[in-house]
Amino acid sequence: MIRLLHTADWHLGATLQGWSREAEHRAALAQLVAIAKERAVDAIIVAGDVFDSLNPSADAQRLLYDTLRDLRAACPHARIALVAGNHDPAGRLEAPRALFEMADVMSIGAFARRDGVFDARPHLAPIRDAQGRVGAYLLALPYPRAADLPVGCESAVGAVREAYRQAVDSARREIGQGESGGESGMAPLIVTGHLHVAGGLESEGAERRILVGGEHAVPPEIFSADIAYVALGHLHRPQSVGRDTIRYSGSLIPMSKTEIDYAHGVSIVVIDDAGAVAVEHAPFSRSVRHLRTPATGALSIAELEPALQALDLDPTDPIENWPFVHLAIRVEGPAVGLKAEVDAICEKFPLRVVSMTVERPQAHTPAPTPLRxxxxxxxxxxxxxxxxxxxxxxxxxxxxxxxxxxxxx
Known part of the structure; x- marks a missing residue:
């Protein structure tokens, strides 16, 4: 039996209206490390969007390296694998490969090819239990950029499907050759993907539609039934798509106001000796509150200050612990000076306003007669x-x- 921790969409270095998210990231990653240690996992898979930017800051890179160090200390024998997502600088994840390998960390930025044919060897690694027995193999595939896709396909979806078919076939050949020398049977195969899979629920305003060629999503059927588990990244809501074993773990923290109600966390995957797969979502506790004020509807300016007082915020909290607040304000006349009024009220409270929507009463008037x-x-x-x-x-x-x-x- 082996246990995996599947995570994705860390978006290290992200900000929210200019506010740093580092304190939230550190708190979430500390919980991730604690879960990995408590569950004694045999692999940690990060399925893309490690960083939020193609040019991550020094602080964001340092947080990645600190987390990898802590994971290695918590899970000495575990396979750790990172793959690039659409936000990631693929070259920066590939460049330190020699140093990563010293810590037994896989880092994959692009599809490897040899003589024009997909080469599974850099992408493929055994996952061993605490006794050193191979319980599964990992095929770590990053976000497929245009240069990674085979030519001659009729569509982008067709090209992604063919890329995955070639990759899985190549991996199966490598596993078969490796196991012919004494490993037991054909071990289960785990595959990563940083894609939008059809049927997955998006987070409005947070996720780009990333499939090349103008198409939106790939069908879950591109992942053949003989794949034991597909560890997906890109969509921020924890969810399975198509079947229970094709899954998005979700992001670490809310990346937009549409994600406030998500149960952010990681997926724990157990594959028993018979190949049966069980998946559990392990949620995090949130270190910083994200609030809609009000929870539904909208407030008038006169109602705003009492509503903020009712939040019972602690003025002694350090600023990195102040809640992020998304306001909905109702106005019935000109909105000149509205932002200044809102700012003056909010400055009295230990909170960070990161968005404000203005709602107006809907006027029901007959359609005007067209005139020149x-x-x-x-x-x-x-x-x-x-x-x-x-x-x-x-x-x-x-x-x-x-x-x-x-x-x-």
Whole structure:
């Protein structure tokens, strides 16, 4: 029996409206290391988007190396594998390969080819239990960039399907050759993927549609039934797609307001000696709160300060522990000066406002009769535009200002 810890979408170096996420990342990664040690896992798989940027900061890179050190100390025999996602600098994950190998860490940035044919050897590694027995093999495949895909396919989906077919076939040949010398049977195969698989639920505003060629997603059927487990990255919601053994572990922390209610964590995968696979989601506790204020609907300016007081925030908390707050404000007239009013109220509280939506009452008016522009008076156009923008009619002062500007023009 072997145990895997599947994680992805760390996005180290990410910020939220300019605020650092390092404290959240460190807290989440500390929990990841603790879970890996407690469960005595035999492999840790990071399925892409290790970094948030193609040019990660020194702090982000240091956090990766600190985490790899802690994982190696917590799980001395475990296979550790990183693959590049669409956010990652593939070359930077490939370049330190010799140093990573000294710590028994796989780091894969691109598909390897030899004489134009996929070469499974750099991507393939045995996963051994604590007694050193091979319990499975890992085929670590990164996000497939255009240069990684075979030519001559009719579509991007077809090219990804063919790339995975070639990779799995090559891996099976390598495993068969390796096992002919005395290993027992054909061990289960675990494959990684940093892709949008059809049927997976997206997080609005957080995930790019990344498949090359203008197509959106690949079907789960590209992963053949003889693959024991597919460790996916890219979508931030923990979920299985197509079948229980094709799974997104989800991101470490919320990356947008649409992810506030996700149970972020890692997937623990157990493959028994008969090849049966069991998957469990191990959630994290959140070190920094992410709040919608209000939870539903919207607040008027007059209601904002009492609502923030009701959050009962601790003014002695260090700033890195202040909650991130997403506001919804209801206005019924012009919004001139609204942001300044909101800022003045929020500055009284230990919180970090990272988004604000403005909601207006919906006006139900009959559709206007189409007219040619030459038949319209400028002041009428101004009045209609003002009402559509602010939800109320312009005052005499607004109309007077418009008439002066019109005269000057």
């Amino acid at each position: 522009l030459a038949e319209r008076k400028p002041v009428d156009l101004f009045r209609e535009a003002f009402e559509q923008t602010h939800g109320v009619a312009p005052t005499d002062d607004h109309l007077g200002c418009f008439e002066r500007l019109l005269h000057e023009a």
